[in-house]
Amino acid sequence: MDRAQQAGVDDNGLGVLFGLYDWRFEVMGLLYHTIHLEETFNGVGPHTISFPRIKPATGTPYASNPKYALSDSEFKKMVAVLRLSVPYTGLICTAREPLEIRKEVIPFGVSQIDAGTRIGVGGYAQSKSANDLPDKEQFCIGDGISLDKAIGEMCDMSFIPSLCTACYRAGRTGEKFMKVAKSKFVHNFCIPNAIFTLKEYLLDYASEETRAKGEEILKKHIEQFKGEPVYDTIINNLKRIENGERDLRL
Secondary structure (H helix, E strand, O other), X not given: OHHHHXXXXXXXXXXXXXXXXXXXXHHHHHHHHHHHHHHHOOOOOOOEEEOOEOOOOOOOHHHHOOOOOOOHHHHHHHHHHHHHHOOOOEEEEOOOOOHHHHHHHHHHOOOEEOOOOOOEOOOOOOOHHHHHOHHHEOXXXXXXXXXXXXXXXXXXXXXXXOOOOHHHHOOOOHHHHHHHHOOHHHHHHHHHHHHHHHHHHHHHOOOHHHHHHHXXXXXXXXXXXXXXXXXXXXXXXXHHHHOOOOOOOO
């Protein structure tokens, strides 16, 4: 990470493959690495932290019974510790986790999940069956949920799904991103951009069921901006999206 920062790659993520050693040591390693980055690079810590658990894979006997495997309760505790310790970072729950665990940890502050994941060789170019061949997989995934289904479930949980990449494309990385992420002002970027990207998805790709759920969630999240300066921009951009424009962002 230091070398990346020194080379000008100022937007980096941390992560540990849990199950290779005591999870408490690994979590403390992640947190001390975060402290080091902030102290060394003008307050720029990790943009994201991921916490995949080791899963069975072809030709790797250790992965089927790892000595330091986390229990589900330990996994949930670990996610909570990370969220409390690094409140500004994005927490990534990968498709390694089964649906039930994913649903439990999202309310702890998980901000990113996988959907429509294909880890088999050629999985995205071929049919879904390419993801079900053990000899072509990196590991066994626990949740192969489709993007449409994932968005619908997030709406069921009253969250607003976001497909936004505005910060990267607007150059809000490194110090610029941290200044926003570590303040409440991030609310004025992230939620409106989530609204725009969800609206695009609902119009262009969503199933009828997911579209209905998404429109209800949009209403709730738009309402919270009433009286704020950004409200008119949100309403105007939504009209432009409905009229066929795409890729609108703050």
